[in-house]
Amino acid sequence: MSFINTLIDGNEGGLKHESMTPMQKIAMRFVVIGLLYYGLAAVEGMIMRMYQITPLPFIDETHFFSIMTVHPMVGIFGSSYMIVFGAFLFLTPFLMKKPIYSLKMANLSWITIGGGTFIMWLAGFVFSYAPLYTLYWPLPADTAQFAAIGGIVYIVGVVGIMIGTFLYTYNIFKTIVYTPKGWDKQPSGELLKSALGITGLLNFFRKKDTEHLVPLPIAAIARGTIDVGLNAVVISSAGILILIYLIGNGLFGMDLQGSLVDALLYKNIFWWGLDLVADGLVLVFVAGTWYLLAMMISGKDLYMQNIARAALFVEMVVSWTVWSHHLMSDQGQSNFLKVLSGEVVTAFELVTQGIAVFIVLTTLYKAKPIKVTNELKFLLGGILGFMLAVPAGIIQADLGMNRVLHNTQWIIGNHVHVAILIGLTMTLYSAIYVLFPILTNGVKLYSQKLANAHFWLHLIGGIGMGAFMGMAGIDGMLRRTIYYNGEYNTYMILAGLCGAMILLAFVLFLYNIIMSIGLKGLFGIYAPSKIDTHDCVVKAKD
Amino acid sequence: MVDSVDVLSTLKLVYTIYALAAISLIAWYAYRITQEGEVKTARATVFWTYIVTLIIVGTGLHFLTFNLVPWVPMDLDRANIKAEKTFKIMYKDHVITVDKTPMMVPCDKYVIFDAYSEDLTYGFGIIRKDHTLVAQMQVVPNNRNDLMWIFHKNGTYDIRSTEYSGPKGAHMVIENAIVVSGCQADDIHSIK
Numbered sequence: 197m198s199f200i201n202t203l204i205d206g207n208e209g210g211l212k213h214e215s216m217t218p219m220q221k222i223a224m225r226f227v228v229i230g231l232l233y234y235g236l237a238a239v240e241g242m243i244m245r246m247y248q249i250t251p252l253p254f255i256d257e258t259h260f261f262s263i264m265t266v267h268p269m270v271g272i273f274g275s276s277y278m279i280v281f282g283a284f285l286f287l288t289p290f291l292m293k294k295p296i297y298s299l300k301m302a303n304l305s306w307i308t309i310g311g312g313t314f315i316m317w318l319a320g321f322v323f324s325y326a327p328l329y330t331l332y333w334p335l336p337a338d339t340a341q342f343a344a345i346g347g348i349v350y351i352v353g354v355v356g357i358m359i360g361t362f363l364y365t366y367n368i369f370k371t372i373v374y375t376p377k378g379w380d381k382q383p384s385g386e387l388l389k390s391a392l393g394i395t396g397l398l399n400f401f402r403k404k405d406t407e408h409l410v411p412l413p414i415a416a417i418a419r420g421t422i423d424v425g426l427n428a429v430v431i432s433s434a435g436i437l438i439l440i441y442l443i444g445n446g447l448f449g450m451d452l453q454g455s456l457v458d459a460l461l462y463k464n465i466f467w468w469g470l471d472l473v474a475d476g477l478v479l480v481f482v483a484g485t486w487y488l489l490a491m492m493i494s495g496k497d498l499y500m501q502n503i504a505r506a507a508l509f510v511e512m513v514v515s516w517t518v519w520s521h522h523l524m525s526d527q528g529q530s531n532f533l534k535v536l537s538g539e540v541v542t543a544f545e546l547v548t549q550g551i552a553v554f555i556v557l558t559t560l561y562k563a564k565p566i567k568v569t570n571e572l573k574f575l576l577g578g579i580l581g582f583m584l585a586v587p588a589g590i591i592q593a594d595l596g597m598n599r600v601l602h603n604t605q606w607i608i609g610n611h612v613h614v615a616i617l618i619g620l621t622m623t624l625y626s627a628i629y630v631l632f633p634i635l636t637n638g639v640k641l642y643s644q645k646l647a648n649a650h651f652w653l654h655l656i657g658g659i660g661m662g663a664f665m666g667m668a669g670i671d672g673m674l675r676r677t678i679y680y681n682g683e684y685n686t687y688m689i690l691a692g693l694c695g696a697m698i699l700l701a702f703v704l705f706l707y708n709i710i711m712s713i714g715l716k717g718l719f720g721i722y723a724p725s726k727i728d729t730h731d732c733v734v735k736a737k738d
Numbered sequence: 739m740v741d742s743v744d745v746l747s748t749l750k751l752v753y754t755i756y757a758l759a760a761i762s763l764i765a766w767y768a769y770r771i772t773q774e775g776e777v778k779t780a781r782a783t784v785f786w787t788y789i790v791t792l793i794i795v796g797t798g799l800h801f802l803t804f805n806l807v808p809w810v811p812m813d814l815d816r817a818n819i820k821a822e823k824t825f826k827i828m829y830k831d832h833v834i835t836v837d838k839t840p841m842m843v844p845c846d847k848y849v850i851f852d853a854y855s856e857d858l859t860y861g862f863g864i865i866r867k868d869h870t871l872v873a874q875m876q877v878v879p880n881n882r883n884d885l886m887w888i889f890h891k892n893g894t895y896d897i898r899s900t901e902y903s904g905p906k907g908a909h910m911v912i913e914n915a916i917v918v919s920g921c922q923a924d925d926i927h928s929i930k
Contacts, residue, residue, distance in 0.1 A: 257905045328902055332859040334879070341904040459859060460881045500785065525861075525874060528881040531814055535800075543796030550792040557767060558780050564771040573768075580764045584757055590796055591749065596803030596810040599873050600742045603861060603900050610753070663757070670746045672870040674863075676902035683869050 206714025207642040213720025217727045219286050220635050222302045224721045226282020227628065227635075229310045231706065233274030234621075236317070238699045240267040245661075245695040248688045251678060260678065261328070262320035268329045271616065272473065273357045274313035279624050280481055281305060281364045283631060284417045287488070288371050291411050294379070295729045297370035305360040305367070312356020319350035328676065331434060333462040334454030337441035344446020351435045351442070358428045358435070365425040372410065372418060383409065391418035393509035396502065408505070412498060415505055416484020419512045423476035430469025434462075460528050468519040475545060476515025478615070480508055482582065482623050483552035489575050489626055490556045494563035504555050511548040518542045521593035525602040534595060542593040549586045553579055570647050574626035577655050581618025584659070585611050588666070601669065605684075608675045609665025609691070617658040617698065625654075625705075632712075642711035650705040657697030664691035739890040742872050743927055745807055809873065809887070812848075816886045822847035824884075827862065827897075829855040829877055832906040834899065840914055845921035848888050855879040860907065861900030864916060866893065866928035874900045889918040893925030 202210075213221070240263050246252060247260055255263070285305070289296040296302060319325040323346025327336035336347060372391050373384040389395045390409040399405045410418070437457065444450040487498050498504060520537035523529040556579060560566060588610040592601045601607060629647075633639065641647060668687035673679070710718060804810045812819065822844060828835040843849050853862045855877045862885065863874035872895060875885045894917050899910035914930060 257908065261902070261905050326905060330902075332901070335858055335902075335904060338858065338904065341906070454857070455880050458881075459879045463859075463878065499779070503785075523876075526876045526878060526881075527883050527885065528878060535814075539800045540797060543793075543800070546796040547789060547792045551789065554780075554785060554788055560771055561767075562777055562779060564777055565774050566771050568768075568772055576764055576768050580760060583760045583764070587756065588753070590799065591753070594800055594803050595813055596745070596807030597749070599809055599813075599875075600746055600871050602874060602876075604871065659757075659761075666753075667750065670750050672865065672868075674900055676908075677898075677900075678908045 202642070202711055202714070204715050206639065206717050207712045208640050210712065210714030211636050211639050211717025211720065213717050213723060214726065215637055216635075216721070216725055218299050218725040218729050219289060219296060220637075221721055221725050222299065222306070223282045223286035223631070224635055225303075226278045226285070226306045228718065228721060229306060230275045230278030230282065231709075233270050233278065233310075233313060235702055235706065237267055237271035237275055238702050240270065242692075242695050242699050245688070245692040248679070249685060249692055250682070251680065257678065258324045258326060261326035261676075262324045264676065265326045265328050266317045266320035269316055269354075270313060273309060274317075276616070276620060276624070277357075277361070278306065278309055279628070281309070281360075283485075283624075283627055284368065284421075284481075285364065286631070286635070288368055288414060288417055289729075291414055292372060294371070294376050297367050297374050299729065301363050301367045305363045307360070308356045308363065309360035312353045312358075312360060314353070315356060316350055316353025319346050319353060322346075323349060325350045331438070331466065333457055333459045333466075334441070336438045337445070337454060339442065339446040344442045347438065347442040347446070351439045354431065354435050358432045361424055361428040365421050365428070368417060368421045372414065391415055392422070393419060393505060393512070396505040397509060399502075400506075412501055412504060413484050413488040416480055416487065416508050419508050420477040420480035420484065422512060423472040423480065423515055427469050427472040427477070430465060430472070434466055434469075460523075460526060463523060463526070464519065464529075467522040468516075471519045471522070472515055475518050475542075476512065478620060479545065479549055479552075479582075480511050480515070482578070482620060483508060483511065483549070485623055485627055486552055486556045486575065486579065487559075489571060489623075489630060490559040492630055493569070493572055493575065494560050494566065496559060496563050499555050499558040499562065503551060507548050507551040510544070514541055514544050514548060518545065521589075521598075524593070524595060524598040538593055539595065543590055546586055546590050549582055553583060570629040570641075570644075570651070571626045573651050574622045574629060577651070578619055578621075578623030578626060580655075581614055581620070581622055581658070584662070585615035585619050588614065603675055604669035605665040605673045605675050606669030609662045609669055613665065614659065614662035618655065618662070621658075622654065625650075632709075636713060636717075639713055639717075642708050646704050646708040650701045650708065653697045653701035653704070657694045657701060660694035661691045661698065664688075664694065740806065740808055741891070741925070743866075743870060746870070812886060812888065819848055819886065821850040821886060824850040824852050827851060827853040829853060829860045829899070830857055832858075832903060832910055834860075834897065834910055834912055836897075836912065836915060839912060840894070840917040843889055843916055843918045845892070845918060846888065846890060848886055851875075851885045851887065853877045853883040853885075855883070858903040859901055860903050860910065861898075863898050863900035865896045865898055866925065867896075867930065868927045870927055871900075872928075876901055890921060891918065891923045891925035892921045893918050893928035894930040895928055 285302050323343050325342050325346030373387045375382040387409050395406050441452050444452045491498055517537055518541050520533040521542045524534050524538050591597050592607055664687045668684045673684045825841045826837055860877040862877050864872035873887055877883045894914050896913045897915040899907050
């Protein structure tokens with residue numbers, strides 16, 4: 197078969213989109229858009245890596261920082277949220293063995309998140325809006341530095357993302373608790389209690405355990421989704437506040453003073469909300485995904501399942517109380533909060549994540565000898581990523597270390613990028629490889645050699661980039677500063693080479709996937725499905 | 739007396755060893771699970787010992803730094819420590835203003851850097867000549883931002899904004915803003 201034929205029709209016939217169910221199509225729509233945004237974030241990251249070696253003549257400082265502003269937003273919301281939401285909107289009805297509550301809502305989710313991300317990105321690309329994702333008050337409303345229209349476009353984009361997020365949250369919980377048409381009445385209250393972990397918690401005080409009505413991965417999805425919803429409330433509130441100032445001062449010439457809002461209180465609330473993503477849903481969703489992957493790869497029940505459920509609940513509570521580790525260099529923040537929330541509670545993330553690592557590794561070990569597959573390799577890569585990134589986070593969440601590490605490249609290198617690129621992304625790649633035949637009705641991967649190259653380039657590139665950025669941070673390199681005299685060039689060149697490996701890994705992966713399913717199948721994903729979901733579930737029940 | 743160069747060098751060494759150990763452990767595990775052989779399930783005692791170890795390591799780090807890193811007890815007890823000198827630093831319109839440069843800091847005496855911002859969130863960082871960080875804090879507008887510090891070595895230090903405050907913030911540097919004198923030892927990383 198010629199290259200052109202394979203490109204158009206896919207490997208061995210490729211993806212037959214006519215035979216796909218609505219849920220398969222929706223999941224694939226999320227994942228494809230998510231991967232494209234991952235590619236955009238990777239390109240942006242590479243531009244910034246090059247700029248840190250030597251400022252690029254065609255990008256001025258303002259635009260550099262606008263790239264820095266949209267890069268994490270595209271990466272987290274446009275890519276990670278999309279891939280995770282797509283997978284969970286597929287898995288929730290799949291594991292609950294009932295149809296999704298609303299297909300329309302699921303479709304609207306990917307459209308609003310994907311569209312919102314694009315609008316938000318335009319605010320950076322067209323208007324050079326650059327308050328960074330931290331949005332420290334009153335910078336995002338500073339019309340002396342940024343055009344009000346840029347900020348308004350940015351917030352409109354974020355609103356789109358949040359609408360999609362709320363729709364996803366509602367759809368997930370409704371799918372867990374609702375009674376499909378024609379079915380016996382479902383015990384909604386008990387299902388919700390089981391999903392949130394209240395049943396498991398009460399079991400500790402009961403002589404006889406109450407049975408869990410939802411499988412463990414659903415519990416993880418539900419608990420992480422709580423954080424998703426709460427985070428959307430906080431970000432939406434910040435967005436409304438910023439919008440009031442931008443419209444008032446920027447468009448109507450009013451004189452709303454930034455000092456009307458206490459910057460430290462704002463920072464506390466904002467970080468509380470943001471940590472629901474960084475320390476909440478990421479760790480909860482990742483742990484839940486690890487558990488599901490471990491069971492699917494090993495074909496065995498999860499080791500210490502009750503402990504795993506309890507740890508997920510603890511992780512959710514921990515994620516509500518750790519925000520102060522972002523304010524350890526804020527002298528106005530109380531020492532009580534710095535020590536209790538910043539140090540002690542944060543230290544428990546080592547425990548909850550450690551439990552997940554132990555349980556997953558033991559579950560897989562029980563099934564040995566295990567065949568080395570792409571999903572296994574990427575799962576182990578993901579576990580390694582968090583084994584490296586979580587202790588780095590615990591180290592910087594220390595009063596002594598934070599004084600010399602805060603806002604350095606250590607934070608964004610060793611901790612954030614290793615957690616996201618190795619921990620989260622390799623876990624997502626594992627999930628994609630495991631779901632690929634399920635979502636495509638058994639399409640065969642075009643090239644295993646390309647999959648191997650993808651794995652090694654991504655793993656070495658990701659760890660290497662994080663390590664060199666971290667070393668630069670230890671030597672004093674700040675994370676949001678441009679160095680014009682090559683002060684950290686050795687580290688930055690090495691980090692840039694590793695960044696190029698990550699980008700190349702993604703290109704190989706994308707090429708492999710497109711050649712597997714074919715362009716015809718790829719575009720067909722976005723055509724309406726001819727199959728009724730309810731028929732599939734009834735057949736499955738029968 | 740321990741300074742930030744000592745702390746950060748130790749971190750670089752310890753974390754590198756840890757990272758190599760973690761990578762080796764996963765590589766060894768990946769090899770082992772592909773091999774035939776007897777499967778022994780981990781006993782509950784192994785699991786709980788592991789959990790207790792994680793708790794000890796996670797919280798123990800903070801006890802360790804409290805006892806070894808001199809600025810931790812100083813930060814926590816600063817209400818009871820009297821400073822020898824206070825330096826006022828103003829931030830406005832992406833400009834850092836100090837009463838007098840350089841700020842002359844006596845050796846082995848507590849001093850306070852009292853920063854105030856009227857507009858945006860900035861940062862206050864004390865930077866050595868080799869660009870390593872001595873210490874930093876956030877400068878939050880209309881809030882208290884005062885860093886207590888004690889120097890034990892002679893040196894000349896720059897100050898710069900360590901927090902992003904818009905594209906202009908990258909240039910907020912005052913070179914040779916702090917001069918420490920009267921110590922027996924020199925800070926070899928920050929001699930002008």
